[in-house]
Amino acid sequence: MELSVEYIRIAAYLGAGISVGLGAITTGIGSGIIAGEGALGVMRQPKANDQLFRTMLIGQAAAQTAGIFALVISMLLIYGGFDITEGGWYRAAALLAAGLAMGIGAFGPSLGAGYSGGEACKSVARMPKHGNAIMGNMLIGQALSQTSAIFALVVALLLLYSVPNQPIGLSVGKILLKSISLIGAGMAIGLGTIGPGAGIGYVAGKANDMMGKFPKERSKIMRTMFLGAAVSESTAIYSLVVAFLLIFAV
Amino acid sequence: MTKKKSPILKIFIFFIIIETALVFVSSGFNKQLQIGFDDGKFVFRNIQSHYDLQEKITEEFQIDEYYRQNGETPKIYGSNKTYEFFKNIFGKTTAIGTFQLLRMLLIVDILLLFIALLIKKKLLKRPSQPQILFEMVYTALEQFVTETLGKEKVNFTPYIVTLFLFIWVSNMIGMIPIPGFMEPTRNLNVPLGLGILAVSIVHITAIKVKGVWGHLKNYVNPVKNPLFLLDIIGEISKVVSISFRLFGNILGGAIIITVVSSLVSYVVLPVGLILFFGLFVGTIQAFVFTMLALTYIGVEISE
Amino acid sequence: MDNITLAQGIVKAAALLGAGMCMGMGALGPGVGEGFVAGKACEGIARSPENASLITRTMLVGQAVSESTGIYSLVIALLLIFST
Numbered sequence: 203m204e205l206s207v208e209y210i211r212i213a214a215y216l217g218a219g220i221s222v223g224l225g226a227i228t229t230g231i232g233s234g235i236i237a238g239e240g241a242l243g244v245m246r247q248p249k250a251n252d253q254l255f256r257t258m259l260i261g262q263a264a265a266q267t268a269g270i271f272a273l274v275i276s277m278l279l280i281y282g283g284f285d286i287t288e289g290g291w292y293r294a295a296a297l298l299a300a301g302l303a304m305g306i307g308a309f310g311p312s313l314g315a316g317y318s319g320g321e322a323c324k325s326v327a328r329m330p331k332h333g334n335a336i337m338g339n340m341l342i343g344q345a346l347s348q349t350s351a352i353f354a355l356v357v358a359l360l361l362l363y364s365v366p367n368q369p370i371g372l373s374v375g376k377i378l379l380k381s382i383s384l385i386g387a388g389m390a391i392g393l394g395t396i397g398p399g400a401g402i403g404y405v406a407g408k409a410n411d412m413m414g415k416f417p418k419e420r421s422k423i424m425r426t427m428f429l430g431a432a433v434s435e436s437t438a439i440y441s442l443v444v445a446f447l448l449i450f451a452v
Numbered sequence: 453m454t455k456k457k458s459p460i461l462k463i464f465i466f467f468i469i470i471e472t473a474l475v476f477v478s479s480g481f482n483k484q485l486q487i488g489f490d491d492g493k494f495v496f497r498n499i500q501s502h503y504d505l506q507e508k509i510t511e512e513f514q515i516d517e518y519y520r521q522n523g524e525t526p527k528i529y530g531s532n533k534t535y536e537f538f539k540n541i542f543g544k545t546t547a548i549g550t551f552q553l554l555r556m557l558l559i560v561d562i563l564l565l566f567i568a569l570l571i572k573k574k575l576l577k578r579p580s581q582p583q584i585l586f587e588m589v590y591t592a593l594e595q596f597v598t599e600t601l602g603k604e605k606v607n608f609t610p611y612i613v614t615l616f617l618f619i620w621v622s623n624m625i626g627m628i629p630i631p632g633f634m635e636p637t638r639n640l641n642v643p644l645g646l647g648i649l650a651v652s653i654v655h656i657t658a659i660k661v662k663g664v665w666g667h668l669k670n671y672v673n674p675v676k677n678p679l680f681l682l683d684i685i686g687e688i689s690k691v692v693s694i695s696f697r698l699f700g701n702i703l704g705g706a707i708i709i710t711v712v713s714s715l716v717s718y719v720v721l722p723v724g725l726i727l728f729f730g731l732f733v734g735t736i737q738a739f740v741f742t743m744l745a746l747t748y749i750g751v752e753i754s755e
Numbered sequence: 756m757d758n759i760t761l762a763q764g765i766v767k768a769a770a771l772l773g774a775g776m777c778m779g780m781g782a783l784g785p786g787v788g789e790g791f792v793a794g795k796a797c798e799g800i801a802r803s804p805e806n807a808s809l810i811t812r813t814m815l816v817g818q819a820v821s822e823s824t825g826i827y828s829l830v831i832a833l834l835l836i837f838s839t
Contacts, residue, residue, distance in 0.1 A: 375764020386775025393779025401790020412801035430793020
């Protein structure tokens with residue numbers, strides 16, 4: 203059962219649309235939360251205007267990382283030379299799955315990073331004196347919550363670049379099995395990063411909030427944030443393991 | 453804010469310069485990226501084809517598979533004799549990856565030993581800057597140990613510091629852009645071994661403190677704990693999560709760096725990515741692994 | 756395993772897709788829940804820093820318990836991949 207090149211191209215374009223379309227949803231929401239909290243902060247503390255503005259912009263830029271990952275994947279799908287490659291059903295399924303993985307995978311991390319940045323803006327408005335420390339903590343927290351988006355990006359890149367061509371002369375059942383398992387890998391890591399991303403974002407947001415209220419306990423709060431975020435990440439890691447198994451071991 | 457630059461900032465700036473230079477030199481300014489209009493259509497692609505990158509990823513991350521497909525004699529051994537030797541020990545398919553791993557582990561060990569001897573030779577009352585750095589690391593971790601386990605269990609500090617320094621240096625060493633250099637933690641065997649070690653130490657300590665039966669009754673007492681089988685699965689999942697966390701983060705960073713640097717032809721972005729994944733993610737993962745290994749002990753012996 | 760019939764292929768493919776969906780959706784709840792625990796622990800440590808090690812311990816145990824549904828998903832996913 204061979205597949206013409208047009209179908210691979212269809213899968214690539216469909217994957218590109220899914221990736222950036224789904225990935226843009228919560229990226230927008232997250233950036234909006236930060237901007238809203240920033241505006242409220244300016245209302246409460248007009249003197250700290252500059253610092254709040256800076257925190258807001260940097261926070262929004264960091265919260266959009268997952269959206270940028272989705273954009274990169276869709277650019278690769280459109281312009282990455284997949285219109286000339288062959289590879290049969292395996293390639294088509296892998297391209298669609300890469301789009302799915304990164305598109306859905308951007309959901310949680312950007313929401314979490316948005317919450318974290320919003321709380322940081324609130325904190326800066328409350329304690330402009332400790333603005334730099336809060337901003338540093340905000341960046342670290344957002345980077346932690348983007349870790350699960352990075353897992354989704356890794357699986358998407360592996361689906362793009364490490365799936366072999368479909369060998370000639372396989373039975374229909376085998377082809378179906380392998381193609382569906384690739385889509386399953388994309389779904390596993392995509393859905394699996396939503397919860398951890400949002401959860402780590404909540405941790406980082408609470409840490410930012412408390413850093414504005416109790417600036418003296420900075421090191422203890424950061425330590426708890428690291429530990430808690432790392433443990434909340436473990437389900438994303440289980441999803442990564444399952445996705446690797448579905449790509450390489452089936 | 454003081455006007456004077458702090459030593460850490462100086463080290464950081466120095467590091468960025470070195471890293472940039474090394475990446476430029478190692479890439480040889482290759483221009484493989486094609487951006488522009490071709491035939492009325494916007495083109496953004498490597499001149500090297502999709503298959504080149506695929507082959508590169510296979511060579512970088514599944515080196516055994518790569519040599520099995522190509523069927524050539526592996527270059528990294530230097531001579532056929534060493535290859536035969538390793539092939540006899542580990543078997544043909546896993547010999548290459550194992551050799552690479554052992555070489556990197558040896559480099560990390562020698563580096564750590566060298567630093568330790570160097571610091572030990574020059575121990576001063578008024579410490580030099582490297583000594584201050586290492587004393588800072590030691591005191592901070594010692595404080596964590598006393599906070600978590602109590603004052604009488606401070607003898608866990610050397611174990612914790614060793615674990616931290618080993619994982620940290622392992623994560624850092626991949627930042628050196630020499631072909632063939634890789635983080636030992638990128639290979640699943642190393643994090644899995646460390647994870648099994650850490651969880652074993654947790655249980656050994658618990659048995660030492662509470663006695664064999666005192667520890668085991670949490671797991672095999674169906675009256676008190678009807679879901680005891682799930683607790684055993686939970687213990688196994690501790691190993692899985694602690695080791696796969698390290699492995700996944702480091703491997704993910706390595707894959708992203710390889711793909712992105714191949715796509716943008718080694719210009720600017722890889723330096724930032726290498727610094728992010730090497731310094732930031734590497735340090736955080738080393739810290740998290742150590743702290744989890746420590747807190748698991750604390751949870752077990754406190755009940 | 757290269758030459759299987761269409762029916763066998765469909766069954767196995769369903770199991771694999773099921774494994775992916777199982778782990779993906781199963782990671783949703785525990786992720787948010789553990790994040791909530793850790794967030795509240797941050798708050799608690801900021802409010803009473805002298806109880807830091809107690810709070811950390813409670814946080815880790817609570818997270819281990821709320822992670823158990825994620826572990827069930829992992830077990831089911833592995834069973835679906837390797838034993839069907």
